[in-house]
Amino acid sequence: MRFDTVLIGGGLSSLVCGILLQREGKKCLMISAGQNALHFSSGAFGLLGCMPDGTPVDAPFEAFSALAPSHPYRKIGRTLCESYADAAVPFFASCGIPLQGFGRRNGFRLTASGSFKRAWLAFQDVPFFSSDDALDGKRALIVTLDGFLDFYPEMLSDGLRRRGVESRCVSVHLSCLDALRGGPGEMRSVGIARILNRETNWKQFGREVRALLDGEDLVIVPEVFGLEDRIVNEWIAEMIPAQVLYVGTMPPSVSGIRVQRLLKNAFIQAGGTFLMGDTACDPEWAPDGTVRCIHTANLGAPGIEADSFVYAGGHLFGRGIESHPDGFSDPVFGLDVVCDADRASWVERGFFQAQPYMGYGIGTDERFRGLKDGRTVENLYVAGAQLAGCNSLQEGSGAGVAVMSAMHIAADILKRTENVGE
Amino acid sequence: MSENSINHFEQCIKCTVCTAYCPVLGVNPAFPGPKQAGPDGERLRLKDKFYYDPSLKYCLNCKRCEVSCPSGVKIADIIQSARRRFNDDTPDLRDRVLANTDFMGKMARPFAPLVNKVVSLRPVKKVMDVMMDIEQERTFPKYRSKGFDAIFRSDFAPYQNRFPRHVAFFRGCSTEFQHPETGIAFVRLMNAVGIGVRLLDEKCCGVALMANGLWHHAEKNARHNVKVFSEAVAGGLPVVAVSSTCAFTMRDEYPGVLEVDNASVRESITLAEKFLFEQVDSGRVKLVFRKDYASRIAYHIPCHMEKLGWSIFTKELLQMAPSISLKVLDSNCCGMAGTYGFKKENYPYSQAIGRPLFEQIKSLSPDVVCCECETCKWQIEASTGYTVLNPVVILAEALDIEATCAANGGFVKA
Ligand SMILES: Cc1cc2nc3c(=O)[nH]c(=O)nc-3n(C[C@H](O)[C@H](O)[C@H](O)COP(=O)(O)OP(=O)(O)OC[C@H]3O[C@@H](n4cnc5c(N)ncnc54)[C@H](O)[C@@H]3O)c2cc1C
Ligand code: SF4
Ligand code: SF4
Numbered sequence: 001m002r003f004d005t006v007l008i009g010g011g012l013s014s015l016v017c018g019i020l021l022q023r024e025g026k027k028c029l030m031i032s033a034g035q036n037a038l039h040f041s042s043g044a045f046g047l048l049g050c051m052p053d054g055t056p057v058d059a060p061f062e063a064f065s066a067l068a069p070s071h072p073y074r075k076i077g078r079t080l081c082e083s084y085a086d087a088a089v090p091f092f093a094s095c096g097i098p099l100q101g102f103g104r105r106n107g108f109r110l111t112a113s114g115s116f117k118r119a120w121l122a123f124q125d126v127p128f129f130s131s132d133d134a135l136d137g138k139r140a141l142i143v144t145l146d147g148f149l150d151f152y153p154e155m156l157s158d159g160l161r162r163r164g165v166e167s168r169c170v171s172v173h174l175s176c177l178d179a180l181r182g183g184p185g186e187m188r189s190v191g192i193a194r195i196l197n198r199e200t201n202w203k204q205f206g207r208e209v210r211a212l213l214d215g216e217d218l219v220i221v222p223e224v225f226g227l228e229d230r231i232v233n234e235w236i237a238e239m240i241p242a243q244v245l246y247v248g249t250m251p252p253s254v255s256g257i258r259v260q261r262l263l264k265n266a267f268i269q270a271g272g273t274f275l276m277g278d279t280a281c282d283p284e285w286a287p288d289g290t291v292r293c294i295h296t297a298n299l300g301a302p303g304i305e306a307d308s309f310v311y312a313g314g315h316l317f318g319r320g321i322e323s324h325p326d327g328f329s330d331p332v333f334g335l336d337v338v339c340d341a342d343r344a345s346w347v348e349r350g351f352f353q354a355q356p357y358m359g360y361g362i363g364t365d366e367r368f369r370g371l372k373d374g375r376t377v378e379n380l381y382v383a384g385a386q387l388a389g390c391n392s393l394q395e396g397s398g399a400g401v402a403v404m405s406a407m408h409i410a411a412d413i414l415k416r417t418e419n420v421g422e
Numbered sequence: 423m424s425e426n427s428i429n430h431f432e433q434c435i436k437c438t439v440c441t442a443y444c445p446v447l448g449v450n451p452a453f454p455g456p457k458q459a460g461p462d463g464e465r466l467r468l469k470d471k472f473y474y475d476p477s478l479k480y481c482l483n484c485k486r487c488e489v490s491c492p493s494g495v496k497i498a499d500i501i502q503s504a505r506r507r508f509n510d511d512t513p514d515l516r517d518r519v520l521a522n523t524d525f526m527g528k529m530a531r532p533f534a535p536l537v538n539k540v541v542s543l544r545p546v547k548k549v550m551d552v553m554m555d556i557e558q559e560r561t562f563p564k565y566r567s568k569g570f571d572a573i574f575r576s577d578f579a580p581y582q583n584r585f586p587r588h589v590a591f592f593r594g595c596s597t598e599f600q601h602p603e604t605g606i607a608f609v610r611l612m613n614a615v616g617i618g619v620r621l622l623d624e625k626c627c628g629v630a631l632m633a634n635g636l637w638h639h640a641e642k643n644a645r646h647n648v649k650v651f652s653e654a655v656a657g658g659l660p661v662v663a664v665s666s667t668c669a670f671t672m673r674d675e676y677p678g679v680l681e682v683d684n685a686s687v688r689e690s691i692t693l694a695e696k697f698l699f700e701q702v703d704s705g706r707v708k709l710v711f712r713k714d715y716a717s718r719i720a721y722h723i724p725c726h727m728e729k730l731g732w733s734i735f736t737k738e739l740l741q742m743a744p745s746i747s748l749k750v751l752d753s754n755c756c757g758m759a760g761t762y763g764f765k766k767e768n769y770p771y772s773q774a775i776g777r778p779l780f781e782q783i784k785s786l787s788p789d790v791v792c793c794e795c796e797t798c799k800w801q802i803e804a805s806t807g808y809t810v811l812n813p814v815v816i817l818a819e820a821l822d823i824e825a826t827c828a829a830n831g832g833f834v835k836a
Binding site for chain 2: 035040183185186190194257275276297300301302317
């Protein structure tokens with residue numbers, strides 16, 4: 001079996017790269033071992049929320065020059081990063097995912113604890129503001145659902161009080177959720193969202209909230225709507241005479257799952273082939289050190305050949321890199337993992353401190369081609385959370401690195417095939 | 423006990439991803455869901471069997487949870503294996519009737535016209551509904567008086583020796599009893615590309631037995647089949663099935679749930695589409711398609727096909743036909759899950775699960791729907807009115823048989 005490009009991983013980075021290539025007429029195969037980090041998304045994409053030393057960042061692109069030269073943004077370069085950023089919003093819109101943003105500056109997302117966190121772009125139904133004082137002086141009604149434990153109104157209320165936002169917490173009892181509440185299963189965001197997706201049910205919710213409203217300017221509700229289509233969130237907002245804000249809950253993330261589905265559909269619509277629940281393994285190497293073909297757990301004997309391979313297997317969570325007592329490794333290609341040799345420096349004591357191991361990843365050249373024993377593998381690219389050179393959890397740069405590296409790699413692959421054609 | 427059923431649950435990192443993909447959880451709140459019924463529940467059950475919850479029977483065994491799990495937990499295997507180990511209820515008459523697809527098929531055959539007529543009569547359906555809890559809204563797949571085996575012996579067997587190489591055909595209960603046309607299409611396809619077909623002394627793969635709690639019987643069938651396959655494989659024959667559920671069960675459920683070792687034959691158990699694609703891909707076989715065959719096909723990937731990960735082969739094969747336009751339907755469960763949807767207590771859930779799929783098919787209004795699983799076929803046909811065909815049947819129809827024979831040294835009796 002032969003493809004132009006085989007992408008390993010089914011997360012944000014792989015999907016962006018795959019859609020761009022497939023839309024340019026490249027025949028792409030995507031192999032995804034399981035679901036990905038989008039399922040835990042806060043609803044916003046981070047580009048650079050703070051510097052590695054913890055200093056907050058308002059103008060991320062201007063801050064790039066202060067990052068280490070090995071950082072993925074530095075490899076791409078500021079100018080190209082800016083043009084990818086400009087392309088990102090129309091790109092996601094073309095996949096059915098409108099995003100909010102404030103140009104070259106970070107915005108502020110309201111979190112479930114009532115604080116504001118810097119981010120680059122946010123899904124349409126996420127409370128996202130140009131400054132962290134957008135809600136100051138307002139009065140809020142915080143609404144939760146009886147029996148739902150993955151959303152903490154009091155914590156949110158305390159957080160808001162610190163910003164001068166007074167609030168009142170209420171809980172509504174929806175009869176449509178009785179069966180779920182009384183059942184043996186867990187009451188999770190997605191389960192609730194599936195029930196509240198039905199018109200009679202979200203209307204019941206809208207009516208109850210309207211009745212509880214007592215002059216508040218804001219209504220804050222957990223994000224348990226809009227699993228299929230975020231239009232539901234807008235309809236509810238129309239029913240309630242106040243500004244309605246949907247705040248993320250404990251995972252799974254309803255909006256993240258929706259976005260993942262829309263991206264996957266866009267890839268398939270463009271003609272891509274998606275293998276869900278399959279694991280790439282056992283690459284075969286050509287004599288010149290490039291990847292000749294890859295196998296998967298399900299497809300068996302015949303190898304899958306391609307001109308180029310994109311490896312976007314995620315970080316430790318996605319199992320794109322693995323840890324052992326004596327180090328870190330790439331389980332598929334055995335590429336070089338950049339990490340501290342000394343075990344004692346892998347972790348910082350404090351739980352909330354930046355963890356060094358979160359910054360470990362696969363080493364690449366300037367074009368994001370993987371390094372194996374220090375030598376560039378000419379046709380194997382590495383994208384997203386798997387890349388060395390950044391601690392995305394600490395910097396708030398996860399989606400930014402995933403999207404920028406994916407766009408950069410797609411451009412490189414397209415350029416390369418153009419050159420061959422000449 | 424195997425590693426699968428005992429310690430595997432510890433790989434679960436409690437990320438809750440699986441709960442977002444379970445089709446039952448969306449419609450039946452009495453089901454605890456994959457995470458609780460699977461890894462979480464297993465931890466408790468190992469302490470005390472008291473924690474076994476009978477609502478585990480609502481699990482369709484569709485494997486969608488496993489396909490989505492980022493940590494590779496065999497969630498549904500854990501659930502099925504718990505049912506096997508802890509459920510003491512003896513299956514009732516209804517479950518036995520639904521489970522014994524091969525026995526019932528053989529019993530029904532001599533009376534096929536009568537049986538078909540009788541089970542389709544309103545009063546009889548009503549009685550089955552009341553007495554046996556078999557949902558009266560269901561239409562039963564029709565039994566045929568002449569099974570595939572008999573057709574093969576009279577029409578095809580005599581000339582299979584003239585081919586230089588062969589495959590062993592696992593026909594499965596539905597080909598044998600209800601849809602011999604699928605088997606016939608398979609033989610014509612193979613013969614056209616110059617490959618002979620041998621039948622196996624097979625027993626039902628056991629999927630319906632497992633679903634209905636007849637574990638012992640399922641295990642016996644599994645052992646029998648593995649033995650028969652070993653003989654075929656020793657003779658150099660791959661074992662080729664036409665139903666994705668049969669293939670999946672014999673490859674993965676034998677070791678994963680029934681704890682029957684199939685390691686020596688597992689890699690040789692394949693599906694017609696995978697086998698044929700590999701033949702074409704390696705250049706051993708050439709397919710020539712008819713110029714006058716045009717069809718708009720909607721392809722539904724059955725859950726077990728999704729789990730096998732082999733839909734890519736069907737897709738690639740169908741797209742080789744120049745005048746087939748193929749639309750792959752969104753990944754959804756049809757709700758039937760073998761005998762699940764036949765049971766009165768499951769019927770409304772079964773229909774609710776399948777609704778998004780039915781609606782998508784209706785909105786596309788294709789010429790025909792295609793899928794590799796017969797129970798999906800029954801469910802989709804009954805719920806949408808569209809004809810559903812196995813890809814093998816579509817391929818046999820789309821192929822220019824004469825030209826294909828000429829290209830491969832094949833031969834098909836007119
Ligand atoms: C819990 C959590 C929450 C986060 N929240 C945010 C957020 O709110 N905002 C933000 O900007 N960033 C967030 N991030 C950072 C996140 O990592 C990036 O935003 C981005 O989603 C990473 O995408 P990716 O495609 O690189 O990797 P992933 O999304 O991790 O995807 C990797 C994929 O590769 C697959 N895979 C791995 N190995 C193989 C193989 N051998 N064969 C086949 N498939 C394989 C995995 O199964 C997985 O599907 C979060 C990360 C985590 C872990
Ligand atoms: S998806 Fe896998 S790891 Fe996550 S909760 Fe379910 S079983 Fe556990
Ligand atoms: S196998 Fe299907 S029905 Fe059973 S728990 Fe998993 S997803 Fe749900």
